[in-house]
Every structure is written in structure tokens, then in C-alpha cells.
Amino acid sequence: MTEVHVPAGLWDTNTVPEGVVSAWYFDNDAAVEAGVVIAVIMVEKTEYDIEAPASGKLHILTETNGVVTPGSLIAQIET
Amino acid sequence: MTQTTAHIPNITEHQPANNDSPLAWRIWDDVQDYDVASAVARDTELGIEIANGAPATFRIWENAQALIVSRHDAIRPRFAKARQHMEQQGWPIVVRSTGGSAIPHRHGVLHLSMVLARSAAIALSLVDVYQMLCMPIQKVLYELGINSYFSSVQNAFCDGHYNLVTGGKKIAGTAQTWRSNIAQGKRGREGYILAHASLFVDVDSCEITDAVRQFYLMLGEDTQVKPGSIITVRDCLQAHNGSCNDSGSPLIKNIRSRLFSALTNQ
Numbered sequence: 349m350t351e352v353h354v355p356a357g358l359w360d361t362n363t364v365p366e367g368v369v370s371a372w373y374f375d376n377d378a379a380v381e382a383g384v385v386i387a388v389i390m391v392e393k394t395e396y397d398i399e400a401p402a403s404g405k406l407h408i409l410t411e412t413n414g415v416v417t418p419g420s421l422i423a424q425i426e427t
Numbered sequence: 428m429t430q431t432t433a434h435i436p437n438i439t440e441h442q443p444a445n446n447d448s449p450l451a452w453r454i455w456d457d458v459q460d461y462d463v464a465s466a467v468a469r470d471t472e473l474g475i476e477i478a479n480g481a482p483a484t485f486r487i488w489e490n491a492q493a494l495i496v497s498r499h500d501a502i503r504p505r506f507a508k509a510r511q512h513m514e515q516q517g518w519p520i521v522v523r524s525t526g527g528s529a530i531p532h533r534h535g536v537l538h539l540s541m542v543l544a545r546s547a548a549i550a551l552s553l554v555d556v557y558q559m560l561c562m563p564i565q566k567v568l569y570e571l572g573i574n575s576y577f578s579s580v581q582n583a584f585c586d587g588h589y590n591l592v593t594g595g596k597k598i599a600g601t602a603q604t605w606r607s608n609i610a611q612g613k614r615g616r617e618g619y620i621l622a623h624a625s626l627f628v629d630v631d632s633c634e635i636t637d638a639v640r641q642f643y644l645m646l647g648e649d650t651q652v653k654p655g656s657i658i659t660v661r662d663c664l665q666a667h668n669g670s671c672n673d674s675g676s677p678l679i680k681n682i683r684s685r686l687f688s689a690l691t692n693q
Contacts, residue, residue, distance in 0.1 A: 358553060359553045359554060360552070363588050370499070383608065384608060385607050390499070391526075392526075392553060392587055392588055392589060393585070393587040393589070393601065393602040394525070394603040394604065395524065395525065395603070395604045395605070396553075396604075396605040397605055397607040397608070397618065399608065
């Protein structure tokens, strides 16, 4: 199982406590290929693409509009 | 060293004097006469070029009157009606790729876009990118006696913690997008970062704020944005000097020239 995280240190949580997952481009349990954009994070007027770190079956852990912080685990990919 | 390239007009390639950064930057004073949508789309096109190997670029540009909204606004249920209404009021709507909410473009608002490859920016945070984008603007403002800093501003349109603010009022708005999978034949981080700032140089704060408020009212939301939350470079100069001496050239041209110099000399 490969974990999908919001990059650690992406923003300063002292200034902006949290962001949200603004979109998932694949359904739960969908097959994804390594490197494709699977989700978008919205934080502090920034849209940030999240790529699949591996190929496999996507298990979404944070739904659309769910709150995230740097380092948050948002999905797992069953390889 | 600064040199003009032959392939794109009004563009310079610049290596910072201190050479701390491995990036060579193009500084593009973009005076091309676009329609409003093409002017915004040019940033995305630049991103694709840069993801495919073109140098990182600062682009200075202006736009005709339009309301530039995010994709989040564009998927709201009443968007089509709001768009039609605003276009009838002389405010065409363009959807942008960066985050945030609606921001007005028109003559007197100066834009600075910064575009770089994601592969060149692995260690950067969102804050780093906002700082890189705004440093040259802050330098220009400082030269004019205007101290600016990052802050949110209550009742300002498209508010965020990384507005440029002076005296508690917003003088520039900022936003970013980090795109992946852009480069042809590559995957992952071979995309681009686009950061954008809009500096209010010489524009009617009431008119632009009213346009934003109208748009959101049509979407069914009273945003409570207020013109007193916005300040322009002209307002600041008039407050400091009692008048705003344009020295025979429009203020926007003066600021544009100063920004180009700040970028090529940093």
C-alpha cells in the first residue's frame, strides 16, 4: 500500500491553519497510474495538484471538501 | 548580464547578479494587444512552455476591463446568469486557473505573473512563492515611500493572507496554481507553478469593488466587500505628497517601468 500525502511544509499552518481537498479526479477504488493528477488541494488562494505516487487501486481517505494540513494522509494506493 | 532575445519581443533573459539561484529568468514586458481572455490564457500557455523546458519567466502585463473568477466560482449554480448580467454591465467574465475569488481587471491595474517549472522548485513552499512574486513589487513601492506587507484585509475582495497591504488596506492581490503532468511525454512534477499579483495602481476602488459585489450578489451571496478596504498607488502618493506627479507620463507606465527595472536588477 502506497500512501498519498499533502506535502509536508507546503504552507505555514501558523498563518493558514488548513486547506481542503477541492476535487478528486478519480472515484474511490478506481485504477490510477503513477504520476497522474488524482486530486487538487485548495489552500490560501492556491490550487495544488496532487499526483499518484504509484500505480494501483485508489482508496480515498479524505473526501472532497475535507480539511487537510501539510503532511495529511489523504489516500492510499493498493499496488 | 541582461540580453534581448530574438524570438519573443520585449523579453530579456536575466541571471541574477548574486547568482544564488540556479534559475535564469526571462523578464517579459508584455505589451501585446490581447483580448481579455487571451491575456489571461497567456499565463497558462507560458506554464506549458516552461514545463516543456522554456526558462522561468516574470511577465508584466495589463488587461482590459473584465472580472477574472476562479474555477470554484464558475461551477456555482447561478454562474451563467451572473456572467450574462456582468457582461451586460461591461464586465466580461474570464475563468482563471489560480485559486481565490473574483478580481477585477481594467486599465490602471498592473499584473505580474511568475511562472517556473515545478521540477526547479521542489523545496519551495507556497509562502516562498508568494515572497518571490511580491519582492520586486514591494521594492518598487518602497522606492515610492510605500511600505507594504502581507496580510488579510477585512471586507477586501479576493482576500487572503498574502495580499500586499499598506496602512491596513489592500494594494495588491495574489494567487497561485501548481500544475502537474503538463510536459509532453512526462509524468509527475514536470508541470509548472504560476503565481500572479494584481497591483492597484490608478483605478477607481469604488467601481471595481462594486463590480465584484454585483457578481456575487448575482450568485446569491452578499460578500460585504467594501471599497475602503482597497488602496491604490495613486492614493498613496497623493496622501504622501499632496499630489501625484506623473512627470508627463501616466502613473501606470511609470510603475511598469520601475517594476521591469526592479526585476532585471534583482
